[in-house]
Amino acid sequence: MSAGKNPSAIVFDLYDTLVPGGSRAVRDGVSHAMARDLGVDPEAFAEAIRDSFDARCRGTLGDLHQTLFHLAEQFGTQPERAALDAAAERRLELHRSLLAPATGVLETLGRLRRSGYRLGLISDCSAETPMLWRESALAKCFDVTVFSCEIRARKPDRALYRRAAASLGVEPGDCLYIGDGASDELAGAERAGMTALKISVEHIDARTQTDRRELYGVRSWRGRVIHDIADLPALLEKAAGDDLN
Ligand SMILES: [Mg+2]
Numbered sequence: 001m002s003a004g005k006n007p008s009a010i011v012f013d014l015y016d017t018l019v020p021g022g023s024r025a026v027r028d029g030v031s032h033a034m035a036r037d038l039g040v041d042p043e044a045f046a047e048a049i050r051d052s053f054d055a056r057c058r059g060t061l062g063d064l065h066q067t068l069f070h071l072a073e074q075f076g077t078q079p080e081r082a083a084l085d086a087a088a089e090r091r092l093e094l095h096r097s098l099l100a101p102a103t104g105v106l107e108t109l110g111r112l113r114r115s116g117y118r119l120g121l122i123s124d125c126s127a128e129t130p131m132l133w134r135e136s137a138l139a140k141c142f143d144v145t146v147f148s149c150e151i152r153a154r155k156p157d158r159a160l161y162r163r164a165a166a167s168l169g170v171e172p173g174d175c176l177y178i179g180d181g182a183s184d185e186l187a188g189a190e191r192a193g194m195t196a197l198k199i200s201v202e203h204i205d206a207r208t209q210t211d212r213r214e215l216y217g218v219r220s221w222r223g224r225v226i227h228d229i230a231d232l233p234a235l236l237e238k239a240a241g242d243d244l245n
Pocket residue numbers: 013014015016017179180181182
């Protein structure tokens with residue numbers, strides 16, 4: 001961590017930070033099955049899902065059913081409710097599986113809260129994530145969540161970081177932000193006044209890495225990096241100790 005006072009709150013990214021983002025192959029496989037439900041071309045639909053990432057994250061295509069209807073309409077199809085339900089359920093099932101955190105993640109978040117840190121979450125996400133959030137074991141770990149599709153802004157928009165800090169009842173300067181770095185989120189957090197720390201936890205295949213760069217515009221990061229969230233409590237304790245000396 002860089003200089004600055006010790007944080008009283010920690011703000012986390014979600015995908016590829018606390019839970020996997022899912023490989024390109026798995027995501028496309030789900031998109032292909034959804035396309036068959038909706039009666040559209042599987043490959044083209046998978047591209048449409050990918051191409052709509054920005055709009056879906058900004059919440060401009062509506063809820064999940066509205067989004068799927070809109071995407072299917074691009075192919076000249078107006079699917080029936082049952083087809084939309086089937087496709088939506090596949091997408092929800094994918095995200096249910098993604099939103100199941102590893103035991104170590106829950107343990108660390110619990111430890112941080114018991115140490116007195118307030119915890120926030122900022123996620124660039126489409127409608128599925130807030131729909132499923134309360135089902136996830138992660139939900140009870142957080143004091144505050146900011147979902148891009150709900151506030152209609154994406155990282156690194158300063159509004160997300162400010163919203164998280166204000167909801168936590170602290171200044172941005174009191175927050176440590178932790179994420180994998182997608183969408184320029186780390187530099188964005190620092191521009192908003194937070195201290196940022198990169199976490200690099202997932203070993204993803206080359207095709208998925210390319211996918212991530214295309215979708216999220218991952219930037220280089222010269223600041224501190226950790227490779228296991230379990231290292232965080234000790235890092236914070238050390239930083240607090242250094243500050244006292
Ligand atoms: Mg991420």
